Amino acid sequence: MIQLDKALADLADIRTRLAARTLFQGFGPAAVAATGLLAVAAAGAQTLWPDLLASSSEMFLDLWIAAGIAAAALIGIEMVARSRRRHGGLSTAMIVNALEQFLPAGFAGAAVAAVLLEFSPQESWMLPGLWQVFVALGLFAAARSLPRTVMLAAGWYFVAGTAALILAGEDKALSPWLMGLPFGAGQLLLAAILHFAEAEEACDAR
16 A cells, blocks of 8 residues: 555656646636737726725726636636647646646735735825735746746746836826736737747647
8 A cells, every 4th residue: 555655646746747847737828818809808998987886996906807817717717728739738737737727826826915905095095016026036937837938928928027117106106007007018928929839739730
């Protein structure tokens, strides 16, 4: 029994090591692009109906938190389905490996938001820029399991987040388009990167 347990543990370790060295193909361009369009739609909605969707910092951020949850769910559902198709028996290990790389930045973004909203709501104008920087850090961390050109999207988010902090700092106000434009452009760029990486891989396989 001990030998069986050891063999199973060794097999799990091999799967984990193999997953860490394999290009993750779970992120689908269509779902990623859809989240970019969702960001633009959310910014447009807040611009058209500010009294309904952006009359306070809490209401403003609630919409973006809901949009973020919807985007994560959309990407997550497709990620599981694509991983099963493309990675087979390695799918679970591949998903865990990808999440281990990206989730620390995600948790950091959630923690900073919770602290600011609870203890310093007057400083919540910083959140759009900070969230973009955290996305950049997550992409940089996950780049070793994704196409190397993902670094372009990571760089975009870092520059956009820094610019958002500077621009918002002038009047310390929340702006829908300091969220919508960076996330919309960033997600569409990321979708394009994933699409061209898939096309290149298909050509190489022929």
